Amino acid sequence: MKILSDTIKNIALEIRTGKTPPTSNHEYFGEEINWYTPSDLDKGKFLGKSRRGITGKAISDKKAIVFKPNTVLIGAIGDIGKLGVTSDFSSSNQQITGIYPDPKKVDSQFLYYWLKAHKQSLLDKSKSAIVPILNNKDLGQVKILFPEYISDQLLIANLLSKAENLIAQRNDSIRLLDEFLKSTFLEVFGDPEKNPKNLPFTTLEKLCSVIVDCPHSTPVKSKEATNYPCIRTSELTNGYISWDSMQYLDEDEYKKRTQRLIPEAGDIVYGREGTYGEAIRIPKTHKFSLGQRTMLFRPDYKKTNSIFLWAMVRSEFVYRQAKKKNSGSTVGHVNVKDIKQFRIYNPPIELQTQFAQIVEKTEVLKTQYQQSLQELENLYGSLSQRAFRGELIKY
Template identity: 40%
Template sequence: MKFERLGDKINQIRGISYKPNDISAIPMPDYVPILKANNIQEEGIDKSDLIYIHKSKVKPEQFIKKGDLLLAASSGSKEIVGKNIYFESDFEGSFGAFCKLVRPKKNINHRYLSTFFKSVPYKRHIRKLLSGALINNLKNEYIDSLLIPDISDSDQLHIANLLSKAENLIAQRKESIRLLDEFLKSTFLEMFGDPLRNEKGWKVEHLGNVTVMKAGQFVAASDIQSEFNEKLYTCYGGNGLRGYVKTYTHEGNFVLIGRQGALCGNVKIAKGQFHVTEHAVVCSPKMQFETYWLYYLLDIINLNKYASGAAQPGLAVGRLEQIEIIYPPLKFQTQFAQIVEKTEALKTQYQQSLQELENLYGSLSQKAFRGELVAQDPNDEPASVMLERIKEEKVQIKAEEKGGKSKQYLIKEPSEKIAAERSVPYDKNTK
């Protein structure tokens, strides 16, 4: 299998640099949206924080076209660098300086290229390049130096179709999981009403009267591992999962609140034995409550709005303690928790199915970009026919052996075509 440098098949285009007075936070006439690195999500474009710039500031090649890929090229987080979005149609906008556009040349199928940028080999390449890097920056040579199989247009399309089907199955499973989460939120609102308006007149308590909130323990970044094994414990920080460590600080079922970082105020449920860093708060019971009920209550309230600080947002425990929350009778909390448990059991099945699909996609993508997934030659015998033929031959051999017939092997001379392929001398006059 022949491989070629990706740089021979793409052009990379830099994003727009702009000054604060060049942009608008709202749409305006002759202004176009600018995508930034944090707008690039696995599920697609996050349009919640768009900015706009006058189209005269955008060069013609910087407008996003059908078949383009937009990459997060620079970020404070290594998790964001390398993420990308494929555009199936023209996008009436452009992108910022922390992103780059990968535009396919005519010698590569754009859908095939998009599957490469979702593949395990690509992601592994990016992680390797960024490990130990002081600056999380995706240089042009990092992309250009990637190797990709040099295969025919039909094989490129075959791989793109195959991997797209797997991607669609993964997306469907993720959507099923999302709908279960939405069902539980709507069930909470139906049972307890809007917790901010408290239209059902539930008893109100300060959060600090219901739960004891205490920050976790420091753990050095060098002690946090990215891969799980049976000797390690899950470690949670201010923005959720940090990785895995050798010690645990808590055991049981607890609600965690991220108290520092861009995602401070995020809420998680931690189960079993786990470690919590000083950037997250553990909620232990002071008054009796159901863990699932408290989790959905705090998630719906959106604690992030109580954060302070611009450069490094944070939530003080003292501020959290003063938040007023509804406190319905325990029997209603328990009814809700029972619904959650049944739904979570179904969700676990979906998540296992999702993991299997993602593993399958990873295996397929690795084979595809090692050149092992190419369309079958239509002149070749289909695998199903070959297997059936072999099965019939085995049955025939067994029948002959059972009947006591001696086996005869007929050796045929190679045809001209086969002889050429096997470098066997061929004489058409040979009998």
């Protein structure tokens, strides 16, 4: 397979940046034409309905531009490299640039996957500023490698599309497991707002043996990964620890941050500032400490189960209580004294245990799905690299 090299400018028939019609003129906004913003990108290869639309009048008055079908849209201001392919005539705001490739040279789906795999090339071309900007001239200078024949490009695009679909299916499976646990909570205990099972209530403080706030200082992080992770609100994701952004401490810093209490497996870490309301259970794997904006609940195991308390704290019922007590203006913030007084179900411990057993079995399955997802993502990365080196198609 012969691989050609050229610039995006030379393989494109059009490189155009969108714009925003005057918002004061309501005649320019409607449902006639999809008008994409960066939040509409990275939702899948082909773009669907935009969150906001414009009218034909905005186009005819030249207050917006039109992209042809099969134009590859790229986020070019702020979050550089977000992608999508147009399915119909459409438009966008000024944060998005569209590339309409010459169909005799490069297929739009191939271009989409090439840009997805080479996001760093776009970032390298963007101007250094408070808000990164990739202008049309610099975008056009990005060099692209592509098979000589469109048929080979389509083979590569179809292969990567299949791998991408498998990843999406696995993500859906994980999402459905999370939804299953939420519905199981309601099935076992009922909606706390209505309390159909007439369960007793208490306060969070009365179900915990200890509640501590985080140290009010910025931790001094280690330059390398250690056995002392420091959990911040950014690591609290969908009820579980996100390790992607984890920061680590050395042993001395860990000891300083755990003087009041050493976190134990089963303790619950709760985000009380910024993205407040999320919580995780501490596993047995490491020696954890609290980062800023978090606090720790240690269940009183004579009264409650760690898994039940974790699910309860993450429920919509408790989140609404936190929202009412939010004292922040720009950054959300819930006071420790208010958190201690959250109203919490206090069901029989046997019922809590029944729920916990379901959660544990579901989490085993979720772990398997996550491992499978990681393998699929690794496979996709390997296929992508080999594809753009011309190693997948042999004659």
